[in-house]
């Protein structure tokens with residue numbers, strides 16, 4: 106009896122101590138109710154503490170209330186290794202290596218939204234396992250110039266393609282309870298002077314070219330966070346930009362997530378408070394150069410914010426809006442008790458990396474069917490080039506990784522060809538011998554003391570008697586190539602590769618050029634080289650994916666997500682003087698006018714009737730496809746209607762293959778100038794030899810729209826439209842016309 110009463114007393118005491126579960130911790134309550142409750146319990150200091158970094162990659166939660174810290178990570182191709190609390194230097198962990206997935210340019214080249222979901226889900230699982238809440242990616246800045254050092258982290262030149270591909274990536278990441286942070290919003294289209302470039306772009310180009318992928322990320326992908334970019338727009342840094350963040354993102358697109366600054370992209374407390382920034386990161390690195398005991402207290406959204414709140418200079422409602430967003434992020438991520446646990450470096454992730462990689466590889470040219478190379482007994486294959494052996498997951502800036510493993514093209518080819526083939530390797534040239542980025546080493550030392558002439562002689566020697574020569578070259582991830590914080594100096598291949606390729610072609614006509622890059626390169630020797638493969642940066646499984654395509658183990662189906670121009674004179678951004686803009690007198694700001702307006706990529710090529718090296722959307726297969734005549738379900742369409750366009754496509758070769766059928770739309774007559782055609786649909790179909798499929802597309806009024814500065818919205822005008830069905834933007838196979846009968850309707 107005594108024991109029982111003691112037990113009852115104990116229960117009563119603990120009930121008093123613990124009370125009922127507070128609403129914000131009750132996962133059966135709605136997120137908005139939980140936010141209200143948490144907010145009502147927080148002090149001003151606790152609120153402000155959630156709005157800025159507490160270390161290089163984390164921000165504080167509310168320790169008193171059990172709300173966890175946020176951990177961010179790069180992004181977008183794998184989970185970045187751990188750095189020190191206050192610095193970029195490596196923390197030296199031994200369990201922070203990851204699966205390196207192919208670069209986003211490769212993902213875009215698959216033209217396959219299902220593969221994009223697989224990518225997002227897989228990288229999200231790695232982020233989750235590594236206890237990260239926000240993945241800093243994907244990137245969807247439009248490919249305006251092939252010189253941009255960061256194009257490899259983005260999804261190409263076309264707003265429709267990038268929009269279709271970014272949404273599933275976000276959904277896949279976020280299915281893990283990890284937020285995608287879509288970057289770099291917006292107009293960060295080159296790297297040189299990235300903190301001091303003020304972009305001047307007309308409204309049409311802004312809405313038709315540069316914003317749609319971000320809009321899709323928000324409205325269709327429901328991205329939980331967005332990263333502001335470094336540059337300025339309308340003379341304001343974009344991390345605190347009234348028009349882009351308040352008016353566009355938060356008001357017009359109803360974004361309910363968090364705006365995260367790029368690291369060091371915040372410059373001003375007033376603007377950071379009022380112009381839409383929610384979380385400030387990376388403003389400075391340590392407590393020595395710019396801060397006191399805790400540098401983070403001096404961030405723009407830290408003590409200076411508290412001071413303004415204390416004097417009434419800052420409005421507490423604005424503060425609460427920011428904190429609500431951050432709490433919403435918490436309930437979606439680190440306070441979501443239902444989120445899965447993730448996984449790291451699993452066989453499934455390796456398989457995903459290989460699948461994405463080989464599906465994104467683009468067969469650009471294959472005269473005389475040099476490819477695929479099937480191994481035969483006694484066959485001699487010469488592999489030439491630094492990129493056949495160079496690890497590419499280390500380098501390139503913030504996307505640099507510490508991959509658990511990386512299979513080089515040479516190792517992949519060796520394994521695929523097996524013992525019956527004699528495979529010889531010669532380096533051919535020395536490009537970037539270093540194997541280190543930011544303290545992570547690839548373990549490779551590629552220094553070579555031989556002269557260029559000796560390297561060339563060796564390459565020629567091994568190629569002369571080979572049955573086939575595979576030259577693996579291109580760019581790499583060092584500064585001035587495909588690398589953050591710098592742009593390329595020219596479209597040309599570096600390190601004397603053009604001369605080397607010419608010399609190889611002269612001794613062996615069976616030459617395959619495998620271009621490892623995130624950008625278009627010039628190919629002045631193209632007529633002399635029968636086979637060209639675009640292999641991007643493919644991550645851990647690079648060598649296997651390349652070998653799968655080269656040997657025909659996998660039939661290529663990638664298509665270019667950007668134009669390969671023959672020269673920079675075919676790129677709008679380079680046709681009006683310096684693409685970097687002009688420096689202001691007495692001010693460290695570069696005004697950069699996007700003079701080409703909406704005519705970016707193939708839109709410029711079409712307008713000026715240029716013949717590019719390879720057009721946007723181009724990519725071959727080891728089989729061939731015949732397109733029948735396209736037909737439309739009706740001759741007329743109105744604002745409430747839709748139209749179905751179908752086209753029969755047949756595999757006319759003798760192996761299975763996949764074709765991405767592309768649909769472009771031409772507005773025959775419009776009140777404002779429009780591109781000759783615009784991508785508004787694509788479908789990837791897999792066909793067995795002899796098989797025919799009827800490929801169907803649905804056309805909606807929004808596919809006919811352009812931005813009207815007068816109306817301040819996207820509008821569709823009545824009149825004739827031409828649907829063009831093609832295998833690329835340069836290879837239209839059929840057309841069908843219809844009429845849109847409603848006038849000037851605004852579409853969202």
Ligand code: BGC
Pocket residue numbers: 179180241288367368503
């Ligand atoms: C890059 C971002 C990156 C961040 C954190 C910045 O320099 O622009 O893309 O996510 O650093 O590493």
